Amino acid sequence: MEKNISIDLKNAAGFISYEEVVALAQQSIRHLDSLNAGTGAGNDFLGWLSLPDDIVKQFDRIEKTAKHLRSVSDTTVVIGIGGSYLGAKAVIEGLSHSFAPLLKSKHHEIIFAGQNICEDYMSDLLEILDGRNYSIIVISKSGTTTEPAIAFRILKDHLERRVGKARAADMIIAITDSSKGALRSLADLNGYDTFIIPDDIGGRYSVLTPVGLLPIAVAGADIRMLVRGAHEMALITRKNKDAVSNPSLMYAAARNLLLQTGRPVETLVGFTPRLHYFSEWWKQLFGESEGKEGKGIFPASVDFTTDLHSLGQYIQEGQRILFETFLSVAGTRKKVTIPPEKDDSDQLNYLAGKRLSEVNNNAETGTILAHNDGNVPVIKINIPELNEFFIGQLIYFFEMACAISGYILDVNPFDQPGVEAYKKNMFALLNKPGFEEAGKKLRERLGR
Ligand code: PA5
Numbered sequence: 001m002e003k004n005i006s007i008d009l010k011n012a013a014g015f016i017s018y019e020e021v022v023a024l025a026q027q028s029i030r031h032l033d034s035l036n037a038g039t040g041a042g043n044d045f046l047g048w049l050s051l052p053d054d055i056v057k058q059f060d061r062i063e064k065t066a067k068h069l070r071s072v073s074d075t076t077v078v079i080g081i082g083g084s085y086l087g088a089k090a091v092i093e094g095l096s097h098s099f100a101p102l103l104k105s106k107h108h109e110i111i112f113a114g115q116n117i118c119e120d121y122m123s124d125l126l127e128i129l130d131g132r133n134y135s136i137i138v139i140s141k142s143g144t145t146t147e148p149a150i151a152f153r154i155l156k157d158h159l160e161r162r163v164g165k166a167r168a169a170d171m172i173i174a175i176t177d178s179s180k181g182a183l184r185s186l187a188d189l190n191g192y193d194t195f196i197i198p199d200d201i202g203g204r205y206s207v208l209t210p211v212g213l214l215p216i217a218v219a220g221a222d223i224r225m226l227v228r229g230a231h232e233m234a235l236i237t238r239k240n241k242d243a244v245s246n247p248s249l250m251y252a253a254a255r256n257l258l259l260q261t262g263r264p265v266e267t268l269v270g271f272t273p274r275l276h277y278f279s280e281w282w283k284q285l286f287g288e289s290e291g292k293e294g295k296g297i298f299p300a301s302v303d304f305t306t307d308l309h310s311l312g313q314y315i316q317e318g319q320r321i322l323f324e325t326f327l328s329v330a331g332t333r334k335k336v337t338i339p340p341e342k343d344d345s346d347q348l349n350y351l352a353g354k355r356l357s358e359v360n361n362n363a364e365t366g367t368i369l370a371h372n373d374g375n376v377p378v379i380k381i382n383i384p385e386l387n388e389f390f391i392g393q394l395i396y397f398f399e400m401a402c403a404i405s406g407y408i409l410d411v412n413p414f415d416q417p418g419v420e421a422y423k424k425n426m427f428a429l430l431n432k433p434g435f436e437e438a439g440k441k442l443r444e445r446l447g448r
Pocket of ligand 1: 140148202
């Protein structure tokens with residue numbers, strides 16, 4: 001089995017040449033240098049670079065807290081949005097049993113909240129929680145984001161009414177800034193145990209801080225192995241100036257060259273539903289990092305073979321504006337073999353005795369060839385197995401590639417000014433104090 005994840009550009013070769021990719025990757029070593037020297041845009045948000053080393057000293061406390069939550073509850077509600085939820089969700093889904101909630105054996109359930117403001121979602125959640133013994137991890141770096149703040153107000157009230165304020169305080173962990181924000185004040189006031197999100201790590205780069213690691217540990221995964229994988233990838237990418245053997249440099253270069261050939265959309269492809277939320281994490285990472293100043297590659301995603309029966313048609317024959325990046329996983333955790341049937345009435349005996357993974361792998365190879373024939377370039381990321389170690393590698397690989405790619409595009413990959421626009425309007429429409437004038441203007445615009 002391969003020791004590390006790797007990048008394969010063979011199926012992009014008809015669209016961009018390997019030599020061009022190597023040349024741009026080599027030119028991009030200067031971006032790697034500015035990341036390491038802290039001289040590029042957003043240089044006050046580079047704490048993620050050394051996280052695989054820095055976080056080690058927090059392992060014991062994170063694991064101890066996870067054990068505590070598992071002992072006092074059977075369910076943990078993780079409240080957060082954007083970078084304060086997607087990393088944990090991606091890793092937990094990537095590692096968990098596909099039908100974890102339906103398992104008969106005892107397991108600790110992780111439920112996410114505060115990632116939307118849907119009334120029905122919250123009402124359904126409260127209904128479920130009425131019958132469960134739950135704890136809460138509330139995560140917000142700013143401590144002021146509306147969606148998780150509302151969810152926390154409702155769930156804190158619910159929990160306190162059920163178990164009392166003192167017991168609730170023992171079942172709530174807050175992950176936030178060291179001193180700023182409403183969540184910090186609330187945590188201090190109520191005596192919650194807290195973890196700090198360092199100032200120099202932005203939300204979408206925070207999965208390897210307690211933001212991701214605490215929920216992942218509560219779910220029962222091995223956070224040490226996850227970080228070990230990221231550490232291994234940091235060794236391969238962070239200071240490696242041999243462009244060809246640095247997969248983050250090569251990937252960043254390839255996707256930017258494809259953009260330059262008229263492909264502004266990148267679709268991340270997985271052949272297992274376990275990668276669905278990894279794609280969501282990846283979309284946030286690249287979308288928030290690159291999509292600014294009228295620039296950036298639009299990050300999309302599909303789950304194959306499911307979506308081959310929907311978006312597959314567009315990818316094969318629609319506008320030629322996209323390229324694909326396949327997350328190609330070699331191993332499976334379990335085995336299922338297709339049984340023979342005596343009369344072959346469903347005409348599937350040609351598959352009898354084969355494992356589903358063999359069929360899936362052939363679907364993957366067939367899709368790559370078909371999409372190439374349909375004029376779609378494909379980058380392939382080879383992943384030996386979906387476990388903590390390789391997911392850790394993938395996380396650091398993409399974080400590094402995203403930072404380099406942002407610098408190639410000449411944007412600051414560590415800010416997200418555009419996220420504020422909807423918030424201002426929402427606050428104005430809801431009459432938040434301080435937004436009265438803006439509210440008046442919006443109501444005029446809406447004719448209200
Ligand atoms: O990547 C980011 O910075 C954002 O997606 C944030 O994570 C998101 O907006 C949530 O912010 P906060 O953690 O401050 O509540």
